Amino acid sequence: MIDKQTEILRAALKLFVENGFHGTPTSLIAKEAGVANGTLFHYFSTKEELIVSLYVAIKKNLSACMVLEEDSFSSLKEQMKYIYVSALKWGIDNTTEFRFIQQFISSPYLLKLAPEEIQQKNTRILQLFQQGIDEKIIKKLPIDLINTLVNSHLFGVSQYVNQCQLAASERDNIISYSFELMWEMIAL
Amino acid sequence: MIDKQTEILRAALKLFVENGFHGTPTSLIAKEAGVANGTLFHYFSTKEELIVSLYVAIKKNLSACMVLEEDSFSSLKEQMKYIYVSALKWGIDNTTEFRFIQQFISSPYLLKLAPEEIQQKNTRILQLFQQGIDEKIIKKLPIDLINTLVNSHLFGVSQYVNQCQLAASERDNIISYSFELMWEMIAL
DNA sequence: GTCTATATCTCGATAGAC
DNA sequence: GTCTATCGAGATATAGAC
Numbered sequence: 001m002i003d004k005q006t007e008i009l010r011a012a013l014k015l016f017v018e019n020g021f022h023g024t025p026t027s028l029i030a031k032e033a034g035v036a037n038g039t040l041f042h043y044f045s046t047k048e049e050l051i052v053s054l055y056v057a058i059k060k061n062l063s064a065c066m067v068l069e070e071d072s073f074s075s076l077k078e079q080m081k082y083i084y085v086s087a088l089k090w091g092i093d094n095t096t097e098f099r100f101i102q103q104f105i106s107s108p109y110l111l112k113l114a115p116e117e118i119q120q121k122n123t124r125i126l127q128l129f130q131q132g133i134d135e136k137i138i139k140k141l142p143i144d145l146i147n148t149l150v151n152s153h154l155f156g157v158s159q160y161v162n163q164c165q166l167a168a169s170e171r172d173n174i175i176s177y178s179f180e181l182m183w184e185m186i187a188l
Numbered sequence: 189m190i191d192k193q194t195e196i197l198r199a200a201l202k203l204f205v206e207n208g209f210h211g212t213p214t215s216l217i218a219k220e221a222g223v224a225n226g227t228l229f230h231y232f233s234t235k236e237e238l239i240v241s242l243y244v245a246i247k248k249n250l251s252a253c254m255v256l257e258e259d260s261f262s263s264l265k266e267q268m269k270y271i272y273v274s275a276l277k278w279g280i281d282n283t284t285e286f287r288f289i290q291q292f293i294s295s296p297y298l299l300k301l302a303p304e305e306i307q308q309k310n311t312r313i314l315q316l317f318q319q320g321i322d323e324k325i326i327k328k329l330p331i332d333l334i335n336t337l338v339n340s341h342l343f344g345v346s347q348y349v350n351q352c353q354l355a356a357s358e359r360d361n362i363i364s365y366s367f368e369l370m371w372e373m374i375a376l
Numbered sequence: 377g378t379c380t381a382t383a384t385c386t387c388g389a390t391a392g393a394c
Numbered sequence: 395g396t397c398t399a400t401c402g403a404g405a406t407a408t409a410g411a412c
Binding site: 004035036037038039042043 | 395396397398399
């Protein structure tokens with residue numbers, strides 16, 4: 001065990017996804033993490049703080065995977081595909097984290113986050129949408145709508161792929177093809 | 189008050205969406221419903237049964253809105269649009285129910301449902317997808333994938349419209365237009 | 377069927393030794 | 395920082411009168 005705090009977060013993630021926030025007492029989290037009950041409250045002053053911290057940590061992790069290399073000379077579509085595929089692969093390779101996010105954002109804990117935390121940090125993708133509209137590549141729609149549609153799309157595909165347990169090659173096919181489906185939806 | 193059982197369900201829906209399953213004690217539900225604590229447990233033997241019953245009731249309600257009149261001579265696309273629009277309007281006019289469904293299916297309570305309950309009753313829409321594929325109107329993809337994509341799409345649009353608080357005419361525009369977006373995605 | 381009253385239990389959080 | 399021990403609050407569910 002490298003770090004008890006990390007270990008607590010790991011245990012909490014696993015148990016919350018299995019049993020929900022309600023169904024997971026802090027005592028069980030401590031046990032699963034291999035630490036004492038009191039130790040948990042040394043790192044997180046309340047259960048709620050633990051839940052919210054976990055969300056922030058996971059979201060940070062996801063954002064890190066969606067960074068585009070600067071000075072990229074590829075086309076707008078290729079840039080978007082890169083980000084899309086990164087996000088999708090993350091959702092597929094991190095099923096538990098993915099399910100946690102889903103659970104969290106559908107719960108009232110979402111409102112405990114500072115509004116600035118909720119708002120999309122990753123404005124790079126929003127910039128790309130705007131650029132696409134300006135260059136008449138993407139349909140002229142409200143940016144927020146496009147963003148919502150693309151996010152839902154990603155959610156749907158992740159869910160489908162996670163359910164199906166496909167082989168790696170088949171999986172990559174779907175990922176790639178699903179981008180084209182999404183693209184046909186938003187492209188002019 | 190017509191029916192205490194209905195009143196309990198109504199109160200539970202409101203409070204669960206506001207405070208989550210965890211944050212809503214049965215005592216509060218009883219109070220909000222205007223009945224005694226014991227009465228709640230007369231109708232629902234456990235809190236969990238109440239939660240699951242509420243989901244089933246709401247799902248039934250939604251399904252009822254998605255029925256297509258028989259003997260419809262309209263085209264496949266028009267039939268699908270009718271169902272799509274009905275579902276979307278339901279999600280927009282019943283924000284609370286919509287949020288409850290979202291919360292429920294992201295929670296571990298989903299697993300408490302009998303598998304047959306989870307599975308899509310409304311196979312009419314699945315039949316339409318299959319028919320569309322056979323007639324080479326819709327892309328040849330796994331039915332489950334199409335279904336997942338359309339569902340996510342509906343979710344996304346509902347969420348967007350609910351957030352934006354649009355005027356009625358604007359709202360209808362988006363509903364109609366979003367169908368076309370979805371159609372471009374799945375149509376050949 | 378509906379109520380009041382309450383039993384029983386578990387959980388979140390704290391206190392204090394080490 | 396980490397542990398053990400425990401308090402007090404509040405939860406679900408029941409018992410029993412009406």
